[in-house]
Amino acid sequence: MPKIAFITGAGSGFGKACAEKFASHGYDLILNGRREERLLTVKENIEGKYNTAILLSVFDVRNRGDVFSAIDKIPSGWQHVDVLINNAGLALGRDYFDEAGLDDWDTMIDTNLKGLLYVTKALLPMLRKSSQPHIINLGSTAAKEVYEKGNVYCASKAAVDAVSQSMRIDLLRQGIKVTAIHPGAAETEFSIVRFKGDEAIAKKVYQGLQPLTADDVADVIYYCTSLPPHVCINDLVITCTQQANNFYFNRR
Secondary structure: OOOEEEEOOOOOHHHHHHHHHHHHOOOEEEEEEOOHHHHHHHHHHHHHHOOOOEEEEEOOOOOHHHHHHHHHOOOHHHOOOOEEEEOOOOOOOOOOHHHOOHHHHHHHHHHHHHHHHHHHHHHHHHHOOOOOOEEEEEOOHHHOOOOOOOHHHHHHHHHHHHHHHHHHHHOHHHOOEEEEEEEOOEOOOHHHHHOOOOHHHHHHOOOOOOOEOHHHHHHHHHHHHOOOOOOOOOEEEEOOOOEOOOOOEOOO
16 A cells, blocks of 8 residues: 655645655655645646546635544544644745734744644644654745744744644654755745745745755655654754855855
8 A cells, every 4th residue: 555645735836846856756745735725736647647546625724613524524544644744834924023014924833833733733643543644744944944034934933843843742753754854045936935926035035045955855754754654853944055044155
């Protein structure tokens, strides 16, 4: 029986790249996102390349009722999950604390933290059916170092870091691996979303850099899940070579 990976935010960015990576290694996929048309495109592209089965589960991770309802409706043949990739997340705005929008704060907390909690809680019965269950939580270098105008985005990712540590402790008795992956500068739709569609400002974030790609991050995530059963990478920070941390870059 093929292994199954459940990926949130699979319509673009890291999630989409993870879908392709895991499919290429024989996994069947349950792909989640808010935008069904994007998921359908990902599904069609992957099915055209690999001999893999794909199930779509369309819901917004922010809505607790929808999360549990959708996961409860997953067909019986799919109700074991070997790898959960909690990828759904975003940054909105880059504003001083006193100037930031409350709606932006709510969206980041509801997606980055509460959505991760809801999905993981709902999927735990299916993860327990795996002989080698593994949870991957997508954090950020923003979890490690707070920067100017990062306020609630940094706080939400620091919370993901803390929750990952807590999961690792609380689920230890059940043999569930928990890995937190913290990417630095990675060129996806992330900055376009953060700056609310302003592509010119988004481009400046990566000016003079060869940033990480979504495929780079997907490669690292897959590597973490491919290690022997007795080995777990607990916490991993990944940056491009030109980035030392959130403050030091060698731009050219």
